[in-house]
Amino acid sequence: MILESEPLMDHRPPVTVKGTREGLTFLLDERADVDQICAYLETLITGETGKLFEGPTVDVYVDYGKRALTPQETWRILDVFRKRDNFLVRAWGSAKEVRDTSRRHRDARAQHIYHGLVRSGQPLSFDGDVVIIGDVNPSAVVEATGDIYVFGRLLGIAHAGVGGDETAVVAAAEFAPMQIRIADVVSRAPQMRATMEYAYLEGREMRVAEMKYFLPWHKIRKRSGRDERR
Amino acid sequence: MGTAIVMTSGKGGVGKTTTTANVSTALALLGKKVCMVDADIGLRNLDVVMGLENRIIYDIVDVANGDCRLEQALIRDKRFEHLVLLPAAQTKDKRALSVDKMVELVNELKQSFDFVMIDCPAGIEEGFRVAVAPADMAIVVTTPEHTAVRDADRVLGLLERDKVGEPRLVVNRIRPDMVKRGDMLDIDEIVQVLGCDLLGVIPDDERVIRNSNRGEPVVLDTSVPAATAYRNIARRILGESVPLMHLEEKSGLWGRLRKWVGGR
Numbered sequence: 475m476i477l478e479s480e481p482l483m484d485h486r487p488p489v490t491v492k493g494t495r496e497g498l499t500f501l502l503d504e505r506a507d508v509d510q511i512c513a514y515l516e517t518l519i520t521g522e523t524g525k526l527f528e529g530p531t532v533d534v535y536v537d538y539g540k541r542a543l544t545p546q547e548t549w550r551i552l553d554v555f556r557k558r559d560n561f562l563v564r565a566w567g568s569a570k571e572v573r574d575t576s577r578r579h580r581d582a583r584a585q586h587i588y589h590g591l592v593r594s595g596q597p598l599s600f601d602g603d604v605v606i607i608g609d610v611n612p613s614a615v616v617e618a619t620g621d622i623y624v625f626g627r628l629l630g631i632a633h634a635g636v637g638g639d640e641t642a643v644v645a646a647a648e649f650a651p652m653q654i655r656i657a658d659v660v661s662r663a664p665q666m667r668a669t670m671e672y673a674y675l676e677g678r679e680m681r682v683a684e685m686k687y688f689l690p691w692h693k694i695r696k697r698s699g700r701d702e703r704r
Numbered sequence: 705m706g707t708a709i710v711m712t713s714g715k716g717g718v719g720k721t722t723t724t725a726n727v728s729t730a731l732a733l734l735g736k737k738v739c740m741v742d743a744d745i746g747l748r749n750l751d752v753v754m755g756l757e758n759r760i761i762y763d764i765v766d767v768a769n770g771d772c773r774l775e776q777a778l779i780r781d782k783r784f785e786h787l788v789l790l791p792a793a794q795t796k797d798k799r800a801l802s803v804d805k806m807v808e809l810v811n812e813l814k815q816s817f818d819f820v821m822i823d824c825p826a827g828i829e830e831g832f833r834v835a836v837a838p839a840d841m842a843i844v845v846t847t848p849e850h851t852a853v854r855d856a857d858r859v860l861g862l863l864e865r866d867k868v869g870e871p872r873l874v875v876n877r878i879r880p881d882m883v884k885r886g887d888m889l890d891i892d893e894i895v896q897v898l899g900c901d902l903l904g905v906i907p908d909d910e911r912v913i914r915n916s917n918r919g920e921p922v923v924l925d926t927s928v929p930a931a932t933a934y935r936n937i938a939r940r941i942l943g944e945s946v947p948l949m950h951l952e953e954k955s956g957l958w959g960r961l962r963k964w965v966g967g968r
Contacts, residue, residue: 591899593861594854611857611897612850629897 488514497533497564500555504539508547515554519561527558535565584620592616592630599636612652621645631655645672645685654680706737706814709821709941710839710868714855716826718847719876722916723906723934724823725753726923727843730938732787733923736818739778741790741810743835744825745800748792754781755919756789765793768805774812783924788817798831810838819941828862836863842871843903848878848889857898872903874937879908880951904937906930907951 488506492499502511519527534555543551548566555561584602592598592606594613603620610616614630619637621644628646633655635642640657649671654661656673661680670685711724721744728740742750745765751757762777767790774790781787790813793800813820824835836842842863846856856873863871875894882888895902906912909930915922923934929949936946 593857593864595858596861609897609899612854614857 489518491518494535497535497562498527499535499537502536502538502541502551504541508543508550512550512554515551516557519554520557524558527560529560531560531562533564534561536563536567538566538568540568586618594630610646610651618642624648640675640678643672643674643688645688646670649673649682656680706817706819707841708810708814708839709819709841709843710743710824710836711821711843711845712824712832712836712859712863713826713845713852714828714859715846715852718845718852719906720826720845721749721753721823722912723843723845723874723876724821725750725916726921726931726934727937727941728787728819728821729754729781729784729921730923730935731819731821731941732781732784733935734938734942735786736942737786737816738819738821739788739790739813739817741813741820741822742792743801743806743822743831745792745831746794746797747825748794750823751779751789751791752919753916753921754789756781756791757919760791763791763793764809765796765800767809768801774809798825798829798834801834803834803837806834807838828859832859832862836866836868839868841869843874844871844898844900845874845876846894846898847876848883848891848894850889853889853894853897860898860900871900873898873900874904874906875902876906877908878905878951902948903940904933905948905951906933907949 488503488511490501490503492501500515517523536551536555538551552563552566555563584600586600586602586604588598588600588604588606589608591608592610592614594611597615597617599617601619603623604616604618605623605625606616607625609626610624610628610630610632612629615633616622616624616630617633617636619635619639621642622632622634624632624646626646627648628644628651630651631653632644632651634644635657638657640659642656644651644654644656648667648669650667652662654673656675659675659678659680661673668682671682672685672688673680673682675681711720711727713720724740728738731738740750740754741764742748743764744750748763751760756779759779762772764777766772767774767777778788778790781789810820810822822835822839825831844856844859844863846852860871873895875891878891879888883890891902891905907929909922909928911925911928912922912930915925922928923931925931933949936949939946
Protein backbone atom coordinates (compact mmCIF):
# COMPACT_ATOMS: atom_id res chain seq x y z
CA MET A 475 0.00 0.00 0.00
CA ILE A 476 1.26 3.41 -0.90
CA LEU A 477 0.57 6.32 1.38
CA GLU A 478 2.42 9.50 0.85
CA SER A 479 1.25 12.65 2.52
CA GLU A 480 4.39 14.75 2.64
CA PRO A 481 5.03 16.45 -0.71
CA LEU A 482 1.71 17.25 -2.30
CA MET A 483 1.83 19.02 -5.60
CA ASP A 484 -0.41 22.01 -6.08
CA HIS A 485 -2.06 20.66 -9.18
CA ARG A 486 -3.19 17.57 -7.35
CA PRO A 487 -6.88 17.33 -6.58
CA PRO A 488 -7.73 17.95 -2.93
CA VAL A 489 -8.81 14.31 -2.50
CA THR A 490 -6.98 11.27 -3.84
CA VAL A 491 -8.52 7.77 -3.70
CA LYS A 492 -6.44 4.64 -3.57
CA GLY A 493 -7.76 1.16 -3.84
CA THR A 494 -5.97 -1.35 -1.62
CA ARG A 495 -6.55 -4.92 -0.62
CA GLU A 496 -8.31 -3.70 2.51
CA GLY A 497 -10.66 -1.29 0.79
CA LEU A 498 -10.44 2.37 -0.24
CA THR A 499 -8.06 4.92 1.20
CA PHE A 500 -9.03 8.57 0.82
CA LEU A 501 -6.13 10.98 1.06
CA LEU A 502 -7.26 14.50 1.93
CA ASP A 503 -4.81 17.21 0.91
CA GLU A 504 -3.61 18.69 4.15
CA ARG A 505 -3.19 22.14 2.60
CA ALA A 506 -6.52 22.32 0.84
CA ASP A 507 -9.45 24.23 2.28
CA VAL A 508 -12.06 22.13 4.12
CA ASP A 509 -14.86 23.63 1.98
CA GLN A 510 -12.93 22.70 -1.13
CA ILE A 511 -12.41 19.15 0.13
CA CYS A 512 -16.08 18.70 1.00
CA ALA A 513 -17.23 20.04 -2.33
CA TYR A 514 -14.77 17.91 -4.28
CA LEU A 515 -15.54 14.81 -2.25
CA GLU A 516 -19.25 15.26 -2.69
CA THR A 517 -19.07 15.47 -6.46
CA LEU A 518 -16.58 12.60 -6.46
CA ILE A 519 -18.71 10.09 -4.59
CA THR A 520 -22.25 11.22 -5.34
CA GLY A 521 -21.91 12.94 -8.71
CA GLU A 522 -20.97 11.56 -12.15
CA THR A 523 -18.12 9.46 -10.79
CA GLY A 524 -20.27 8.12 -7.94
CA LYS A 525 -21.14 5.06 -10.00
CA LEU A 526 -17.60 3.84 -9.55
CA PHE A 527 -18.23 3.37 -5.85
CA GLU A 528 -21.44 1.42 -6.20
CA GLY A 529 -21.52 -2.16 -5.08
CA PRO A 530 -21.15 -4.12 -1.86
CA THR A 531 -20.04 -2.64 1.44
CA VAL A 532 -16.50 -1.39 1.23
CA ASP A 533 -14.08 -0.52 3.99
CA VAL A 534 -12.96 3.09 3.88
CA TYR A 535 -9.84 4.56 5.42
CA VAL A 536 -9.52 8.33 5.59
CA ASP A 537 -6.17 10.01 5.89
CA TYR A 538 -6.25 13.74 6.52
CA GLY A 539 -2.51 14.17 6.64
CA LYS A 540 -1.02 16.52 9.20
CA ARG A 541 -3.94 18.86 9.33
CA ALA A 542 -5.37 19.89 12.70
CA LEU A 543 -9.11 19.44 12.27
CA THR A 544 -11.74 20.94 14.53
CA PRO A 545 -14.64 18.68 15.56
CA GLN A 546 -16.97 20.67 13.28
CA GLU A 547 -14.70 20.17 10.30
CA THR A 548 -14.41 16.47 11.11
CA TRP A 549 -18.17 16.07 11.12
CA ARG A 550 -18.55 18.01 7.91
CA ILE A 551 -16.21 15.67 6.09
CA LEU A 552 -17.64 12.52 7.66
CA ASP A 553 -21.14 13.61 6.70
CA VAL A 554 -20.07 13.58 3.09
CA PHE A 555 -18.84 10.00 3.46
CA ARG A 556 -22.15 9.04 5.05
CA LYS A 557 -23.94 9.92 1.83
CA ARG A 558 -22.84 6.60 0.43
CA ASP A 559 -24.46 3.85 2.41
CA ASN A 560 -22.05 1.19 1.24
CA PHE A 561 -19.10 3.01 2.79
CA LEU A 562 -17.93 1.71 6.12
CA VAL A 563 -15.42 4.17 7.61
CA ARG A 564 -12.98 1.95 9.44
CA ALA A 565 -10.21 4.41 10.17
CA TRP A 566 -9.95 8.15 10.42
CA GLY A 567 -6.66 9.77 11.20
CA SER A 568 -3.40 11.22 10.11
CA ALA A 569 -1.12 9.32 7.78
CA LYS A 570 0.59 6.95 10.14
CA GLU A 571 -2.43 5.94 12.17
CA VAL A 572 -4.43 4.99 9.11
CA ARG A 573 -1.60 3.04 7.64
CA ASP A 574 -1.16 1.14 10.88
CA THR A 575 -4.83 0.36 11.16
CA SER A 576 -5.13 -1.16 7.77
CA ARG A 577 -1.91 -3.08 8.18
CA ARG A 578 -2.94 -4.49 11.55
CA HIS A 579 -6.21 -5.41 9.97
CA ARG A 580 -4.48 -7.43 7.33
CA ASP A 581 -2.11 -9.20 9.70
CA ALA A 582 -4.86 -10.10 12.11
CA ARG A 583 -6.43 -12.53 9.69
CA ALA A 584 -4.11 -14.55 7.64
CA GLN A 585 -6.03 -16.57 5.10
CA HIS A 586 -5.22 -20.00 3.79
CA ILE A 587 -6.52 -22.27 1.12
CA TYR A 588 -5.74 -25.93 1.54
CA HIS A 589 -6.23 -28.17 -1.46
CA GLY A 590 -6.72 -31.84 -0.85
CA LEU A 591 -8.17 -34.51 1.30
CA VAL A 592 -7.51 -34.32 5.04
CA ARG A 593 -7.00 -37.87 6.22
CA SER A 594 -7.43 -39.30 9.69
CA GLY A 595 -4.39 -38.84 11.89
CA GLN A 596 -3.15 -35.96 9.79
CA PRO A 597 -3.54 -32.92 12.02
CA LEU A 598 -3.71 -29.58 10.25
CA SER A 599 -3.56 -26.25 11.96
CA PHE A 600 -3.72 -22.75 10.56
CA ASP A 601 -3.24 -19.28 11.85
CA GLY A 602 -6.22 -17.30 10.62
CA ASP A 603 -9.09 -18.42 8.43
CA VAL A 604 -8.87 -21.50 6.25
CA VAL A 605 -10.76 -22.81 3.27
CA ILE A 606 -10.32 -26.52 2.67
CA ILE A 607 -11.01 -27.63 -0.84
CA GLY A 608 -11.60 -31.30 -0.31
CA ASP A 609 -13.03 -33.60 2.34
CA VAL A 610 -12.14 -33.81 6.00
CA ASN A 611 -12.32 -37.52 6.76
CA PRO A 612 -13.53 -39.16 9.99
CA SER A 613 -11.17 -38.52 12.92
CA ALA A 614 -9.07 -36.04 10.97
CA VAL A 615 -8.55 -32.79 12.87
CA VAL A 616 -8.48 -29.29 11.40
CA GLU A 617 -7.65 -26.38 13.66
CA ALA A 618 -7.63 -22.67 12.88
CA THR A 619 -7.40 -19.55 14.97
CA GLY A 620 -10.12 -18.09 12.72
CA ASP A 621 -12.93 -19.60 10.69
CA ILE A 622 -12.95 -22.97 8.93
CA TYR A 623 -14.78 -23.40 5.66
CA VAL A 624 -14.87 -26.82 4.04
CA PHE A 625 -15.64 -27.07 0.36
CA GLY A 626 -16.37 -30.74 0.60
CA ARG A 627 -17.50 -33.16 3.25
CA LEU A 628 -16.71 -32.38 6.85
CA LEU A 629 -16.74 -35.77 8.56
CA GLY A 630 -13.97 -35.24 11.09
CA ILE A 631 -13.22 -32.78 13.86
CA ALA A 632 -13.04 -29.04 13.24
CA HIS A 633 -11.76 -26.59 15.83
CA ALA A 634 -12.26 -22.95 14.91
CA GLY A 635 -11.15 -19.98 16.97
CA VAL A 636 -8.34 -21.91 18.63
CA GLY A 637 -6.96 -18.80 20.32
CA GLY A 638 -10.30 -18.12 21.98
CA ASP A 639 -12.14 -16.24 19.24
CA GLU A 640 -15.77 -17.00 20.01
CA THR A 641 -16.96 -15.33 16.83
CA ALA A 642 -15.27 -17.98 14.69
CA VAL A 643 -17.43 -20.30 12.62
CA VAL A 644 -17.19 -23.73 11.04
CA ALA A 645 -18.98 -24.12 7.73
CA ALA A 646 -19.12 -27.00 5.29
CA ALA A 647 -20.72 -27.90 2.00
CA GLU A 648 -21.60 -31.25 3.50
CA PHE A 649 -21.87 -30.89 7.22
CA ALA A 650 -21.57 -34.16 9.15
CA PRO A 651 -18.75 -33.57 11.63
CA MET A 652 -17.78 -35.93 14.43
CA GLN A 653 -17.16 -33.00 16.69
CA ILE A 654 -17.14 -29.21 16.46
CA ARG A 655 -15.12 -26.96 18.69
CA ILE A 656 -15.30 -23.18 18.65
CA ALA A 657 -12.91 -21.42 21.02
CA ASP A 658 -13.21 -23.65 24.12
CA VAL A 659 -16.75 -24.85 23.52
CA VAL A 660 -16.94 -28.47 22.42
CA SER A 661 -19.99 -29.97 20.85
CA ARG A 662 -20.78 -33.38 19.57
CA ALA A 663 -22.63 -33.13 16.32
CA PRO A 664 -25.96 -34.88 16.04
CA GLN A 665 -26.03 -37.88 13.76
CA MET A 666 -27.04 -36.03 10.69
CA ARG A 667 -25.81 -35.08 7.33
CA ALA A 668 -26.81 -31.68 6.07
CA THR A 669 -25.68 -29.60 3.17
CA MET A 670 -24.38 -26.06 3.35
CA GLU A 671 -24.50 -25.53 7.10
CA TYR A 672 -22.36 -23.67 9.55
CA ALA A 673 -21.82 -23.74 13.29
CA TYR A 674 -21.36 -20.66 15.44
CA LEU A 675 -21.55 -19.63 19.06
CA GLU A 676 -24.40 -17.68 20.51
CA GLY A 677 -23.59 -16.81 24.06
CA ARG A 678 -21.67 -19.94 24.99
CA GLU A 679 -23.95 -22.26 23.12
CA MET A 680 -23.24 -23.85 19.81
CA ARG A 681 -25.76 -23.33 17.06
CA VAL A 682 -25.98 -24.75 13.59
CA ALA A 683 -27.78 -22.93 10.82
CA GLU A 684 -28.16 -23.11 7.10
CA MET A 685 -25.62 -21.29 5.05
CA LYS A 686 -28.22 -18.97 3.56
CA TYR A 687 -28.39 -17.21 6.92
CA PHE A 688 -24.65 -16.90 7.08
CA LEU A 689 -24.07 -13.77 5.02
CA PRO A 690 -26.51 -11.41 6.77
CA TRP A 691 -25.41 -12.69 10.14
CA HIS A 692 -21.78 -12.41 9.17
CA LYS A 693 -22.20 -8.75 8.23
CA ILE A 694 -23.79 -7.84 11.52
CA ARG A 695 -21.03 -9.64 13.34
CA LYS A 696 -18.41 -7.85 11.30
CA ARG A 697 -19.82 -4.42 12.15
CA SER A 698 -20.18 -5.02 15.86
CA GLY A 699 -18.09 -7.53 17.74
CA ARG A 700 -15.06 -7.95 15.61
CA ASP A 701 -14.14 -4.33 15.03
CA GLU A 702 -13.79 -3.68 18.72
CA ARG A 703 -11.61 -6.70 19.10
CA ARG A 704 -9.26 -5.39 16.51
CA MET B 705 13.92 -53.91 -13.76
CA GLY B 706 10.76 -55.01 -11.94
CA THR B 707 8.18 -53.23 -9.85
CA ALA B 708 7.95 -53.48 -6.08
CA ILE B 709 4.39 -53.46 -4.75
CA VAL B 710 3.59 -53.29 -1.06
CA MET B 711 0.31 -54.65 0.34
CA THR B 712 -0.68 -52.71 3.38
CA SER B 713 -3.76 -51.85 5.42
CA GLY B 714 -2.97 -50.47 8.86
CA LYS B 715 -5.56 -52.70 10.48
CA GLY B 716 -4.79 -56.35 10.96
CA GLY B 717 -6.91 -59.21 9.68
CA VAL B 718 -8.31 -57.52 6.60
CA GLY B 719 -6.58 -59.92 4.23
CA LYS B 720 -3.19 -58.48 3.31
CA THR B 721 -1.49 -61.86 3.30
CA THR B 722 -4.31 -63.62 1.44
CA THR B 723 -4.35 -60.82 -1.14
CA THR B 724 -0.57 -60.95 -1.52
CA ALA B 725 -0.63 -64.72 -2.06
CA ASN B 726 -3.50 -64.64 -4.53
CA VAL B 727 -2.48 -61.61 -6.54
CA SER B 728 1.10 -62.91 -6.77
CA THR B 729 -0.17 -66.28 -7.93
CA ALA B 730 -2.46 -64.60 -10.45
CA LEU B 731 0.48 -62.59 -11.81
CA ALA B 732 2.46 -65.82 -12.08
CA LEU B 733 -0.48 -67.38 -13.92
CA LEU B 734 -0.19 -64.54 -16.42
CA GLY B 735 3.42 -65.55 -16.99
CA LYS B 736 5.19 -62.92 -14.89
CA LYS B 737 8.19 -63.62 -12.72
CA VAL B 738 7.07 -62.85 -9.21
CA CYS B 739 8.80 -62.81 -5.84
CA MET B 740 6.73 -62.53 -2.66
CA VAL B 741 8.50 -60.97 0.31
CA ASP B 742 7.04 -61.55 3.75
CA ALA B 743 7.96 -58.46 5.75
CA ASP B 744 5.93 -59.46 8.79
CA ILE B 745 8.91 -60.51 10.82
CA GLY B 746 8.06 -62.47 13.93
CA LEU B 747 4.54 -63.26 12.69
CA ARG B 748 5.09 -64.95 9.38
CA ASN B 749 2.04 -66.22 7.55
CA LEU B 750 2.58 -65.99 3.85
CA ASP B 751 4.39 -69.35 3.75
CA VAL B 752 1.33 -71.03 5.29
CA VAL B 753 -1.09 -69.55 2.79
CA MET B 754 1.20 -70.66 -0.04
CA GLY B 755 1.65 -74.10 1.54
CA LEU B 756 5.42 -73.74 1.66
CA GLU B 757 6.05 -73.69 5.42
CA ASN B 758 7.95 -76.98 5.48
CA ARG B 759 10.51 -75.81 2.95
CA ILE B 760 11.94 -72.87 4.83
CA ILE B 761 15.62 -73.09 5.66
CA TYR B 762 16.80 -69.51 5.53
CA ASP B 763 14.75 -66.36 5.90
CA ILE B 764 14.88 -62.65 5.10
CA VAL B 765 16.77 -61.78 8.29
CA ASP B 766 19.46 -64.36 7.47
CA VAL B 767 19.87 -62.71 4.08
CA ALA B 768 20.02 -59.25 5.62
CA ASN B 769 22.62 -60.36 8.14
CA GLY B 770 24.68 -62.03 5.43
CA ASP B 771 24.26 -65.53 6.87
CA CYS B 772 23.23 -66.85 3.49
CA ARG B 773 22.98 -65.75 -0.13
CA LEU B 774 19.70 -64.33 -1.37
CA GLU B 775 19.10 -67.24 -3.75
CA GLN B 776 19.43 -69.73 -0.90
CA ALA B 777 16.54 -68.16 0.99
CA LEU B 778 14.17 -67.99 -1.98
CA ILE B 779 11.62 -70.81 -1.99
CA ARG B 780 10.24 -71.90 -5.32
CA ASP B 781 6.49 -72.44 -5.43
CA LYS B 782 5.19 -75.98 -5.94
CA ARG B 783 3.01 -74.98 -8.87
CA PHE B 784 4.90 -72.27 -10.69
CA GLU B 785 8.52 -72.23 -11.74
CA HIS B 786 8.68 -68.43 -11.74
CA LEU B 787 6.92 -67.74 -8.42
CA VAL B 788 9.13 -67.58 -5.36
CA LEU B 789 8.79 -66.64 -1.71
CA LEU B 790 11.24 -64.89 0.56
CA PRO B 791 9.95 -65.87 4.00
CA ALA B 792 10.05 -63.77 7.15
CA ALA B 793 11.89 -64.85 10.27
CA GLN B 794 9.67 -66.25 12.96
CA THR B 795 12.04 -66.01 15.90
CA LYS B 796 13.23 -62.41 15.53
CA ASP B 797 11.23 -59.21 15.74
CA LYS B 798 10.71 -56.17 13.53
CA ARG B 799 13.97 -54.52 14.60
CA ALA B 800 15.95 -57.25 12.87
CA LEU B 801 15.51 -55.53 9.51
CA SER B 802 16.48 -51.95 8.75
CA VAL B 803 15.05 -49.68 6.06
CA ASP B 804 18.37 -49.53 4.20
CA LYS B 805 18.78 -53.32 4.18
CA MET B 806 15.24 -53.81 2.95
CA VAL B 807 15.66 -51.31 0.13
CA GLU B 808 18.92 -52.96 -0.90
CA LEU B 809 17.34 -56.41 -0.82
CA VAL B 810 14.26 -55.45 -2.83
CA ASN B 811 16.36 -53.62 -5.39
CA GLU B 812 18.39 -56.78 -5.85
CA LEU B 813 15.20 -58.81 -6.31
CA LYS B 814 13.85 -56.29 -8.81
CA GLN B 815 16.79 -57.11 -11.09
CA SER B 816 15.55 -60.65 -11.66
CA PHE B 817 11.78 -60.47 -11.12
CA ASP B 818 8.97 -58.59 -12.85
CA PHE B 819 7.14 -58.06 -9.59
CA VAL B 820 8.28 -57.99 -5.99
CA MET B 821 5.20 -58.26 -3.78
CA ILE B 822 5.82 -57.14 -0.22
CA ASP B 823 3.44 -58.33 2.48
CA CYS B 824 3.41 -55.55 5.06
CA PRO B 825 2.80 -56.15 8.77
CA ALA B 826 -0.23 -54.56 10.45
CA GLY B 827 0.32 -51.30 12.23
CA ILE B 828 2.14 -48.16 11.25
CA GLU B 829 5.34 -48.52 13.24
CA GLU B 830 8.84 -49.61 12.29
CA GLY B 831 7.69 -52.74 10.46
CA PHE B 832 5.41 -50.69 8.24
CA ARG B 833 8.15 -48.19 7.47
CA VAL B 834 10.55 -50.96 6.51
CA ALA B 835 8.00 -52.70 4.27
CA VAL B 836 6.90 -49.50 2.54
CA ALA B 837 10.33 -47.96 1.97
CA PRO B 838 11.33 -49.97 -1.14
CA ALA B 839 7.87 -49.93 -2.79
CA ASP B 840 7.20 -48.34 -6.17
CA MET B 841 3.49 -48.81 -5.72
CA ALA B 842 1.18 -49.51 -2.81
CA ILE B 843 -1.99 -51.53 -2.64
CA VAL B 844 -4.13 -50.67 0.36
CA VAL B 845 -6.40 -53.49 1.44
CA THR B 846 -9.51 -52.69 3.40
CA THR B 847 -12.80 -54.32 4.31
CA PRO B 848 -16.19 -52.60 4.26
CA GLU B 849 -16.06 -51.72 7.95
CA HIS B 850 -15.61 -48.32 9.51
CA THR B 851 -12.62 -49.49 11.54
CA ALA B 852 -10.75 -50.81 8.51
CA VAL B 853 -11.65 -47.78 6.38
CA ARG B 854 -10.39 -45.38 8.99
CA ASP B 855 -7.09 -47.25 9.31
CA ALA B 856 -6.79 -47.34 5.53
CA ASP B 857 -7.32 -43.60 5.52
CA ARG B 858 -4.50 -43.16 8.00
CA VAL B 859 -2.22 -45.43 6.01
CA LEU B 860 -3.01 -43.56 2.79
CA GLY B 861 -2.01 -40.35 4.55
CA LEU B 862 1.32 -41.90 5.54
CA LEU B 863 1.91 -43.27 2.04
CA GLU B 864 1.20 -39.85 0.55
CA ARG B 865 3.61 -38.29 3.02
CA ASP B 866 6.32 -40.77 2.11
CA LYS B 867 5.53 -40.28 -1.59
CA VAL B 868 5.00 -43.96 -2.32
CA GLY B 869 3.67 -44.00 -5.90
CA GLU B 870 -0.06 -43.57 -6.20
CA PRO B 871 -1.71 -46.03 -3.79
CA ARG B 872 -4.55 -48.18 -5.07
CA LEU B 873 -7.38 -49.73 -3.15
CA VAL B 874 -8.61 -53.29 -2.80
CA VAL B 875 -11.88 -53.75 -0.94
CA ASN B 876 -11.87 -57.23 0.50
CA ARG B 877 -14.64 -59.40 1.82
CA ILE B 878 -17.62 -57.48 0.54
CA ARG B 879 -21.02 -59.08 1.02
CA PRO B 880 -23.48 -57.87 -1.60
CA ASP B 881 -26.50 -59.00 0.42
CA MET B 882 -25.41 -56.95 3.45
CA VAL B 883 -24.66 -53.92 1.28
CA LYS B 884 -28.11 -54.22 -0.24
CA ARG B 885 -29.72 -54.25 3.19
CA GLY B 886 -27.69 -51.18 4.13
CA ASP B 887 -25.78 -53.05 6.85
CA MET B 888 -22.42 -52.67 5.15
CA LEU B 889 -20.60 -49.73 3.62
CA ASP B 890 -20.86 -49.81 -0.12
CA ILE B 891 -17.93 -49.51 -2.49
CA ASP B 892 -18.77 -46.00 -3.69
CA GLU B 893 -18.87 -44.73 -0.13
CA ILE B 894 -15.48 -46.27 0.67
CA VAL B 895 -13.86 -44.97 -2.50
CA GLN B 896 -15.31 -41.51 -1.90
CA VAL B 897 -14.01 -41.33 1.65
CA LEU B 898 -10.57 -42.64 0.80
CA GLY B 899 -10.20 -40.65 -2.41
CA CYS B 900 -8.11 -43.36 -4.02
CA ASP B 901 -8.24 -45.41 -7.23
CA LEU B 902 -10.04 -48.70 -6.88
CA LEU B 903 -8.01 -51.67 -7.99
CA GLY B 904 -10.49 -54.39 -7.20
CA VAL B 905 -13.27 -55.77 -5.07
CA ILE B 906 -13.16 -59.25 -3.59
CA PRO B 907 -16.47 -60.83 -2.60
CA ASP B 908 -16.58 -62.58 0.75
CA ASP B 909 -16.32 -66.32 0.32
CA GLU B 910 -15.61 -69.05 2.84
CA ARG B 911 -13.69 -70.97 0.19
CA VAL B 912 -10.99 -68.28 0.36
CA ILE B 913 -10.34 -69.20 3.99
CA ARG B 914 -10.63 -72.93 3.30
CA ASN B 915 -8.07 -72.76 0.52
CA SER B 916 -5.71 -70.59 2.57
CA ASN B 917 -5.78 -73.20 5.31
CA ARG B 918 -4.93 -75.87 2.77
CA GLY B 919 -2.02 -73.83 1.53
CA GLU B 920 -3.55 -73.49 -1.88
CA PRO B 921 -4.38 -69.96 -3.04
CA VAL B 922 -8.03 -69.74 -4.06
CA VAL B 923 -7.10 -67.99 -7.30
CA LEU B 924 -6.32 -71.40 -8.81
CA ASP B 925 -9.91 -72.56 -8.31
CA THR B 926 -11.76 -70.90 -11.18
CA SER B 927 -15.19 -71.88 -9.90
CA VAL B 928 -14.93 -69.34 -7.08
CA PRO B 929 -15.94 -65.72 -7.91
CA ALA B 930 -13.19 -64.41 -5.62
CA ALA B 931 -10.63 -66.15 -7.85
CA THR B 932 -11.86 -64.17 -10.84
CA ALA B 933 -11.69 -61.02 -8.76
CA TYR B 934 -8.03 -61.71 -7.89
CA ARG B 935 -7.19 -62.47 -11.51
CA ASN B 936 -8.84 -59.22 -12.54
CA ILE B 937 -6.67 -57.35 -10.05
CA ALA B 938 -3.56 -58.92 -11.55
CA ARG B 939 -4.69 -57.90 -15.04
CA ARG B 940 -5.33 -54.36 -13.85
CA ILE B 941 -1.84 -54.22 -12.35
CA LEU B 942 -0.52 -55.12 -15.80
CA GLY B 943 -2.42 -52.17 -17.21
CA GLU B 944 -5.41 -53.90 -18.75
CA SER B 945 -8.72 -52.21 -18.20
CA VAL B 946 -11.05 -54.81 -16.77
CA PRO B 947 -14.54 -53.77 -15.63
CA LEU B 948 -15.61 -54.51 -12.07
CA MET B 949 -17.38 -57.82 -11.62
CA HIS B 950 -21.07 -57.97 -10.94
CA LEU B 951 -21.45 -58.90 -7.34
CA GLU B 952 -25.12 -59.87 -7.58
CA GLU B 953 -25.58 -63.23 -5.98
CA LYS B 954 -26.57 -65.98 -8.28
CA SER B 955 -30.29 -65.98 -7.81
CA GLY B 956 -32.19 -69.25 -7.66
CA LEU B 957 -35.39 -70.05 -9.48
CA TRP B 958 -37.41 -67.96 -7.05
CA GLY B 959 -35.17 -64.97 -7.37
CA ARG B 960 -35.31 -65.09 -11.14
CA LEU B 961 -39.06 -65.48 -11.05
CA ARG B 962 -39.42 -62.54 -8.70
CA LYS B 963 -37.23 -60.42 -10.90
CA TRP B 964 -39.20 -61.40 -13.91
CA VAL B 965 -42.58 -60.75 -12.31
CA GLY B 966 -42.04 -57.68 -10.21
CA GLY B 967 -39.02 -55.74 -11.32
CA ARG B 968 -36.34 -56.04 -8.62
